[in-house]
Amino acid sequence: MTARPAEAASTTTPAPLLRIERITKSFGNVDALRDIDFTIGRGEFFSLLGASGCGKTTLLRILAGIEQPTTGRLVIDGQDMAGVPANRRPTNMVFQSYAIFPHLNVEENIGYGLKNLKLGKEETARRIEEALALVKLDGFAKRNSHALSGGQRQRVALARALVMRPKVLLLDEPLSALDKKLREEMQLELRAMQRTLGITFVFVTHDQEEAMTLSDRIAIVSAGRILQIGSPQDLYERPAGREVAEFLGSMNLLPVTVSGPASVDAGPLGPLSAPVKGLPDGTPAQLALRPERLSLVEGEGPAGNRLSGAVAEAVYLGDRIHYLVDIPGLARPLRVVAPNSVAPVLALGSPVAVTWPDEAGLVLGD
Amino acid sequence: MTGGWGFKTYAILFIAFIYGPVLMLPLFSVNDSNFATFPLAGFTLRHYADLWTQRPILEALGNSVRIAAGVSVLATVVAMPAAIAVTRFRFAGKAPALAFMMLPLVVPSIVMAVALLVIVLRFLGIPLSLWTVAAGHVVVCLPFCLSVLVSRLEGFDASLEEASRDLGCAPMQTFWRLTFPLALPGIISSLLLGFIISFDEFVIAFFLTGTENTLPVYLYSQLRFPNSLPGTLALGSLILIASTLLVVLAEVIRRRGVTSDNPGDI
Ligand SMILES: Nc1ncnc2c1ncn2[C@@H]1O[C@H](COP(=O)(O)OP(=O)(O)O)[C@@H](O)[C@H]1O
Ligand SMILES: [Mg+2]
Numbered sequence: 001m002t003a004r005p006a007e008a009a010s011t012t013t014p015a016p017l018l019r020i021e022r023i024t025k026s027f028g029n030v031d032a033l034r035d036i037d038f039t040i041g042r043g044e045f046f047s048l049l050g051a052s053g054c055g056k057t058t059l060l061r062i063l064a065g066i067e068q069p070t071t072g073r074l075v076i077d078g079q080d081m082a083g084v085p086a087n088r089r090p091t092n093m094v095f096q097s098y099a100i101f102p103h104l105n106v107e108e109n110i111g112y113g114l115k116n117l118k119l120g121k122e123e124t125a126r127r128i129e130e131a132l133a134l135v136k137l138d139g140f141a142k143r144n145s146h147a148l149s150g151g152q153r154q155r156v157a158l159a160r161a162l163v164m165r166p167k168v169l170l171l172d173e174p175l176s177a178l179d180k181k182l183r184e185e186m187q188l189e190l191r192a193m194q195r196t197l198g199i200t201f202v203f204v205t206h207d208q209e210e211a212m213t214l215s216d217r218i219a220i221v222s223a224g225r226i227l228q229i230g231s232p233q234d235l236y237e238r239p240a241g242r243e244v245a246e247f248l249g250s251m252n253l254l255p256v257t258v259s260g261p262a263s264v265d266a267g268p269l270g271p272l273s274a275p276v277k278g279l280p281d282g283t284p285a286q287l288a289l290r291p292e293r294l295s296l297v298e299g300e301g302p303a304g305n306r307l308s309g310a311v312a313e314a315v316y317l318g319d320r321i322h323y324l325v326d327i328p329g330l331a332r333p334l335r336v337v338a339p340n341s342v343a344p345v346l347a348l349g350s351p352v353a354v355t356w357p358d359e360a361g362l363v364l365g366d
Numbered sequence: 367m368t369g370g371w372g373f374k375t376y377a378i379l380f381i382a383f384i385y386g387p388v389l390m391l392p393l394f395s396v397n398d399s400n401f402a403t404f405p406l407a408g409f410t411l412r413h414y415a416d417l418w419t420q421r422p423i424l425e426a427l428g429n430s431v432r433i434a435a436g437v438s439v440l441a442t443v444v445a446m447p448a449a450i451a452v453t454r455f456r457f458a459g460k461a462p463a464l465a466f467m468m469l470p471l472v473v474p475s476i477v478m479a480v481a482l483l484v485i486v487l488r489f490l491g492i493p494l495s496l497w498t499v500a501a502g503h504v505v506v507c508l509p510f511c512l513s514v515l516v517s518r519l520e521g522f523d524a525s526l527e528e529a530s531r532d533l534g535c536a537p538m539q540t541f542w543r544l545t546f547p548l549a550l551p552g553i554i555s556s557l558l559l560g561f562i563i564s565f566d567e568f569v570i571a572f573f574l575t576g577t578e579n580t581l582p583v584y585l586y587s588q589l590r591f592p593n594s595l596p597g598t599l600a601l602g603s604l605i606l607i608a609s610t611l612l613v614v615l616a617e618v619i620r621r622r623g624v625t626s627d628n629p630g631d632i
C-alpha cells in the first residue's frame with residue numbers, strides 16, 4: 001500500500017516546509033517507524049492519526065530532534081536537520097504531559113525559551129503578554145504552576161511553545177487529557193489560532209473526529225507505517241483500503257467478488273452494482289458502504305441495490321436514528337443511519353429493504 | 367488485648383535498649399562529679415563550660431567540621447552526574463555500575479579502612495593526614511549521596527528536560543535552569559547526610575589520619591584519662607543533639623521532596 005497516489009489526489013498541496021524522506025526508527029528490535037516518506041506544506045494543519053503505539057509520538061520526537069532517526073533524512077525549510085540538536089531547530093513542541101516547569105510560575109514558564117533568544121527586557125515582556133492574551137490567560141502571569149487546572153496547563157504549554165514563533169509547532173495529543181466540552185472548545189481555538197498565526201502545525205491524535213475537525217490533511221498511521229494521506233474528505237470518501245475505511249467513521253463491509261467494471265457478486269445476496277477501479281474480474285474484495293449513505297424502506301422497496309431483512313435494533317438519537325438490520329446470508333447486521341424525519345421509528349422486527357445508489361458503494365481490494 | 371499489651375512491653379524494652387545507653391551521655395554530662403556512676407551527685411553545667419577552654423578539643427572539632435564540609439560538597443558533586451546518568455540514560459552495564467557504586471554501603475568499614483590504608487601508603491605513597499581522611503570519607507559518603515540524589519531525580523518527568531532542550535537550552539543550560547533547582551531538596555539532603563556521616567565516622571579516620579585528629583578519634587584517645595571523661599560526655603551530648611537535628615532535617619527535606627507532587631517545593 002503506498003501513500004503517494006492518494007496524496008497526489010488531494011487538491012492543493014502548499015509549498016513543502018517539511019520533507020520527511022524515508023525515515024525509519026528502531027528501538028532494539030522494535031520497528032517503531034518504517035519507511036516514512038511525505039511532505040508537509042507551509043501553513044498546513046497536518047495531523048498524524050493512529051491508534052496508541054503506532055509510532056506517532058516517535059515521529060514527532062524525530063521532527064523535534066529529541067530522537068534521532070535510524071535511517072532517512074529530515075529537511076525543514078530547506079535545511080537538512082541531520083546533526084542539528086533539538087535546541088537549535090525551528091520547531092517547538094507541546095508535550096502530551098504538558099511538561100510545565102514546576103518551579104516556575106506561568107510567566108516564567110512562558111518566558112523560559114525567550115531568554116535564549118536574547119530579545120531584551122521590553123520585547124520579552126511584550127511577547128509574554130501577547131502569548132498570555134492569545135491563550136486567554138491574561139491575569140495569570142504570576143500564578144504558581146501547580147495551582148493550574150488541566151486546561152490552564154495545556155494553555156501554558158501552548159503559549160510557551162508559540163511565544164518562540166517556531167516555523168513548525170508540534171503537538172502531541174494536546175487535548176486528550178481534557179474533558180469533552182473543554183476539548184471541543186480548544187479545538188476551535190487551536191484551529192482559529194493556526195489560521196491567524198499561519199504557523200505550520202503537526203498535530204498528533206488518536207481521535208478521528210478531532211483530526212477531521214482540525215486538519216487540512218491527515219496521515220493515517222498504523223504499526224509504524226503511513227496508510228494514506230489526504231484531506232478529511234479524501235480519506236472518508238475515498239479510503240485507499242479496508243483499514244483506513246474502518247478507521248475513519250463507521251463502515252459496513254460485505255465480502256464480494258469482482259464480476260465486472262461496475263458490478264460485484266455478493267454470493268448468496270446476489271449481484272450488486274458498484275464502480276470498480278483497478279481490480280480485475282474474480283478478485284475477492286470488500287464492498288464498503290457508509291451507514292449514512294444507506295436508506296431504509298418498509299417492505300420490498302424499489303429495484304437496484306437492495307437487501308431485504310428485518311430491523312434488529314433501533315437507537316433514537318434525536319437528530320438521527322441508528323438501525324441494525326439483519327440480512328439473511330450476512331454474518332453481521334448492516335448499520336444504517338437515518339435522519340430523523342417525520343416518519344415514525346421503525347419497530348423491531350419490521351421487514352425492511354436496505355437500498356443505496358451505485359456510487360455509494362466502494363470496492364476495496366483486501 | 368493481651369497481644370497489644372505484649373507488643374507494647376516489647377516496644378518499650380526495645381526503645382529502652384536502643385536509646386538507654388545513649389541517654390546516659392547527657393545524663394552524666396550534667397552530673398556534678400568526675401565519675402560516671404550512680405548515685406547522681408547534683409546538677410551542673412561546668413563540664414560544658416570547661417569544654418571551651420580545652421584547645422585540643424576545639425582543634426579536633428574544627429578539623430572534623432572542615433573535613434565534613436569538604437567531603438559533603440565533594441561527594442555530592444561527584445554523585446550528581448552519576449545520579450543523572452542512572453536516571454536519565456539507558457546504557458550497557460548500568461546495573462553493575464550502580465551496584466559497584468553502592469558497594470561501600472555493605473563493605474565493613476574496617477575492611478574499607480585497611481584497604482584504603484594499603485592503597486594510600488603502598489600504592490600512592492602519600493603521607494597520612496587529614497587529606498587522606500577526607501578522601502576516605504568521600505568514598506564512604508558517595509553511595510549515600512548517590513541514593514538520595516537518584517530518588518530525587520527519579521521523581522520527575524523526563525519530558526521536562528526535553529521541553530527545556532526544545533525551548534532552546536543546551537544541556538548545560540538545562541542543568542542550571544531546570545535540573546539543579548528541581549534537584550535542590552535532594553542536593554541539600556545529600557549535603558547534610560554527607561556531613562553527618564563524615565563527622566561521625568571513626569574507623570576510617572582512625573586508620574587514615576596523620577598527626578592531627580578528628581573529633582571522634584580525639585574522644586577515643588581521651589577515654590584513657592578519667593579526668594577528661596565529663597568533658598567527653600558533654601561534647602558527646604552536644605554532638606548527639608546536633609546530629610539528631612541534622613538527620614531529622616535531612617529526612618524532612620527528602621520526604622517533602624519525594625511526596626510532593628510539585629518537585630520544585632523545598
Ligand atoms: N524509547 C523507547 N524505547 C523503546 N521502545 C520505544 C521507545 N519509544 C517508543 N517505543 C515503542 O515504539 C512504538 C511507538 O511508540 P509511540 O511513538 O510512543 O506510539 P504512539 O505515540 O503512536 O502511541 C511502541 O511500540 C513503543 O513501545
Ligand atoms: Mg504517543
